[in-house]
Amino acid sequence: MVTAGPPVGVLSLQGDVREHVRVLADLGAEVTLVRRPEELARVRGLVLPGGESSVIDKLSRGFGMREPIRAAIAGGVPVFGTCAGLILLADRILDGIVGQQTFGGLDITVRRNAFGSQVDSFETELDVPALGSPPVPATFIRAPLVEELGEGVTALARLSDGRVVAVEDGPLLGTSFHPEVSGERRFHQRFLDVVRAS
Numbered sequence: 001m002v003t004a005g006p007p008v009g010v011l012s013l014q015g016d017v018r019e020h021v022r023v024l025a026d027l028g029a030e031v032t033l034v035r036r037p038e039e040l041a042r043v044r045g046l047v048l049p050g051g052e053s054s055v056i057d058k059l060s061r062g063f064g065m066r067e068p069i070r071a072a073i074a075g076g077v078p079v080f081g082t083c084a085g086l087i088l089l090a091d092r093i094l095d096g097i098v099g100q101q102t103f104g105g106l107d108i109t110v111r112r113n114a115f116g117s118q119v120d121s122f123e124t125e126l127d128v129p130a131l132g133s134p135p136v137p138a139t140f141i142r143a144p145l146v147e148e149l150g151e152g153v154t155a156l157a158r159l160s161d162g163r164v165v166a167v168e169d170g171p172l173l174g175t176s177f178h179p180e181v182s183g184e185r186r187f188h189q190r191f192l193d194v195v196r197a198s
Ligand code: GLN
Pocket: 049, 050, 051, 052, 053, 054, 082, 083, 084, 085, 087, 112, 113, 141, 142, 143, 144
């Protein structure tokens, strides 16, 4: 059964906005494209898409969205970031471009483009105990890695060598990979469950 709402937004400055909108709408959310503070004020949760974090950073400053997003995160609004979106949620970034900023909120250090040039895109299956079975099909595209996790941040998924690729801290959720392009809906469902409960 599809129930109405909740109203959630996808930050629509750059990146794979449409893919997120499709998954969220399929799960019954009322989805708004967020480019302006007024649009952000209308939603109860926000998705930061994959794309290019340095571009989304610059555009968010240009559109006057940086401080409203930081205020929303500080106020406990649930936010789900994938790939570039995870970078934007991180308190600390390694290998960013000169002057690159993040919104922050998640007490983690991410390394941008962590997988090097030959293998900067790959697909794999991940065990994500919090989501149960089956394993998650995960698409990595010039993906970041989570290199340090602060207290209170949970690692939700790891590569077979132990490196962390999905994290959660209360209302903040982030993945190095793109569930929105692999047909995986359980992360978006988890985000919507948190929005509904908030
Ligand atoms: N490498 C990109 C960045 O730095 C992220 C890539 C992605 O979102 N697929 O933002």
